[in-house]
Each structure stands twice: as C-alpha cells, then as structure tokens.
Amino acid sequence: MKITTIALNTFKEAKRDRVLYLLFFFVAVCLIFSRFLALLTVGDRVKIIKDVGLASISLFGMLMAILMGTGLVYKEIDKKTIFTLLAKPIHRVEFLLGKYLGLVLTIFIMTVLMTAVFLLILFLHTFTIDWKILLAILYIFFELCLMTAVALLFSTFSSPILATLFSLAFYLIGHLSWSLEMLIKKVKAGAGRVVLQALYIVLPDLENFNFKTEVVHNLPIPTSLLGISFLYGVVYTAFLLLLAMLVFRRRDFI
C-alpha cells in the first residue's frame, strides 16, 4: 500500500518532468538511422531496421535507468523531501522499494511505447508482425530492471555524477565479461583459473539478456537458456536491492 503510493508518485514525477518526451527522440533515431544504414549496407533492409530498433530500445532504456536511477534517492535527500516522508510511520525499506518500483514502472511504460512504435515501423515495411521480437525486448526489459537496481544502489551512498560513472562502468563490464569466460577456457587449470572464475561469478554478465542477434537472424533459442537468464536477472536484481537496503537502513540524513 505505502509502497504503491510512493511508486505511483515516482512515476508521476517522471511524467511531470516530461521524461516520456524521450519517445519522440526514439522515433527520430529509429527512422533516420534505419533509413541511412539501409542505404549504406548491402543486404536485408528489414534486418537492419530490427537491429537499429532493438539497439535503440536498449540504449534509451539504459539511459533512463542510469540517469533517473542515480538521482532517485539522492534528489530526495538533497531536496530534503525525504524528511517529512520518513517522519511518517514508514519503513525505509518501503521507501526504497517504492522508489525502485516507480522507476521500473516508468521504464516499463516507456518500453511499451517504444515497442509499439517499433512494431508499427516494422509493419509498414513488411506487413507482418514478427512476435519473436517481443522476446528480445522482454529480456532487454529484464536487463533494464537490473540496471535500475544498480543505479539505485549507487545512489544510496554517492552523488549522481559518481553514481552515473559507477553504473556506466558496471554496464560496460557487464557487456564485456563474456571475454572473461573465453579466457577461463584457455587458461590451464590451477590458481589462475580459480581467480578468474571467482571474478566471473562476482562481475555481472549482461550478455545473458542479449537475444537480439538470435531474434534478428531467426536463430533457435534454447528454452533452458531463457530460463537461466531470467533466473540470473531475478537473483542478481534481488541481491543488488538487498545491498541498497542494507546501506540505506543505517544512513544518516544530515
């Protein structure tokens, strides 16, 4: 109940700050890039539109998750709006979860809108709807939920600029850590390999959520992989939120 109220208020804030206008940028980027890239490349135009569209949804969602997520808690403390809120009989955990869910809701609605535009553009080119695309977008959304938790965690103890840098670093590491996996296969068994394996477990692997190539090129996706990726997302996000709560629970609001 209290969590819902805080979440809806967070969504209202995003709406009133005209965040949803980002959609127009998305449409422009989608249209212009798919047109230009189609001119420059030889091959299937529809595949390029799909590629650009999925990449744009991922990029815009990521920008929202990081830029809004890092300011989520910091702004409340900086503007002292948190004082009257926490003076009410509210658990700090409820506050934090409310904020998180509010932003996830905002990102969800934005993703739905972007998907609708994207499908429309595709439909105008092919006159069919490829429902498999939705699967790729669903996993992009899971990744965005995780990134929101990352941004929220950093925003509980650092300023927005630092938190943004940390989150971007997390994102980059997350998309490059697959190379670590390859390295592990090449290193001989021993201490070095154990260290690398430990590192791989701790570092995020965001490529788990990337089904763009498979969907665009119509490659088969094993169901077990989908299941593991989903589970990975849920566990990692829960872990990040738990960390954020631990930091937030004992924090002084000076």
Place this chain on the structure above:
Amino acid sequence: MGKVLELEKVYKSYKLGFIPKKKLVLKGISFSINEGEIFGYLGPNGAGKTTTIKCILNLIFPDSGKITIFGEDSLKPRAREKVGFLPENPYFYDYLTGREFLAFYADLLGLHGKAKEDKIGYFLKLVGMERAADLQLRKYSRGMLQRIGLAQALLNDPALVILDEPMGGLDPIGRKEFRDIIVNLKKEGKTVFLSSHILQDIEMICDRVAIILAGEIINQGYLGDLISEKVLYTEIIVAGLPPSEFSRLGESVTSSGDRVLLRVYEQEKVDQVISLVLQKKGKIVSLIPRTETLEDIFVSMVRNQ
C-alpha cells in the same frame, strides 16, 4: 500526566570531511515532554536543535542514549504513528499541486474516499491555502510552503506535533495565525514540541522551555520559574521638562524634542518623578515597568558559556 516524549543522554557525532573528523554535536541531551503542553526548544543557530529533532524522528541515529515516544522506542516506525512533523525551511515535491501533495500523504496514512477529501479540504482551509490548492508547489512562496507543510504535519491527527522553526519565513499576520493554530492544538489536547531561536514566539505560547547551547541543555523548566516577575527598572517618558530636572532620580537615556526617556531603578524614585512632574506642570507620556524577559536570560546564559 503521561510522558509523551523522553530523551535520555542522547549523544550524536558527525564525521565530516575527506579524512573523517569526528565532531560531537549533541553532548548528552536529556529532557521529557508532558502530555498536553507546548514545549519550547530554544537555542542559537547551530546549537543542535534540528539534530535533536532528526534523532527523535529517526532520520539520523544517535551514537548512544534512548528516545521514547509514547513509551515506544523511537527506532520503530510505529512510534511515529501519532507524530506530525514540519521541518525547518520545508521542501516538498514541487511538481505536485497543494491538493495532490496532501493527497499523497493521506494515501501514505491509509486514508481514502470521502474521509480523505474532507480531511484535505479541512486542512487546506485551516492553513489558509484554499485558493492556492491547485497550484504546483514550485510556484509557492516560502510562507506558503510553511503553511501547506503544517497541513501535512497535522493530517494524521497527531498527538505530538514537532515543529522546527515554524515561524521562519512568515509575515507578521502569518506568524499570528500560526501562533493561534498552535495554541488551538493545545486546546485540542495535543502536545506541541516547538523549536525556535525567536524568543518572542516561545515566550508567548510555551508552557515549558529547554535552552540548548553547543549541544548541551543548559537550563529547562516552566517559563514562570525561569523568568522572575521582579521589576528590573521602570521606563518613564516625560514631556515638557528638561532632562537636568531628573539627574538625581534616574538616568536619562535619550531626549528628543521636549520628551525625555528616563530609566528609574527604585520604586520610591518612580513616585518622586511622578510628583515632580505634576508639581512642575509637565506631562507623563508613558510609564512601563520592565520585567525580566526570556531574552535577558538567554543572552546572559550565552554570555556565561
């Protein structure tokens, strides 16, 4: 009379700077507030007033010491169920309108339907913000924010109202309205905790006061006990006579035109001044006995430290 709020030896330090340096802000604060009184918490800027309030509301955690609200440990959210709070220089979600802002807090408190609408309407009227109810808070002035903030603090029908510098940013009429509202809260049986550095406000409405200086409570008690009723001196303004006439009776502070302001310390000499004026056909413009004020006590205490 039950204790509404109790603080026992509360210590708090902040770690500040790049290489953290400990700074002790509260040095063993202890006081308690009885049910139904207006308690004034008085101190100069930076004495630790707001820090104390944040400790009570669990916004910061004391290093040691115990705080109980209605007998409940302040660390539990339940302890804050019957508490209303207005912070100093309140900041609120500026993208909400006044009405939406109150609705948000009403939702958090679990109010809905007609009860919610009625309550919002009632409090908007109480703080005089009806006409600005549908304006976004970013367009509010400081005094208006203060008013809507008070409405927010009273929304849950609290038994204890904590107000941090409630009169800051208000115009004279607003201050009077706020004073009336606070006195009314007391009449409704609520307990009020009021922090301020404006002595006049506290002197006019508080039953008991505590004075905090550099993180320590240096005096507390009933206002009547702290301030003696003894007349310190009498100020008399006389017209139509030269200051030299009174040189033996009291000191003349200023004179302008044909008026002289005299400060007379003994009661007999006051009588002598009056008879002298009557005898010489002068005029007494005013005669005011000055008693000790909270300000006198406060200033002398701050000086002594």
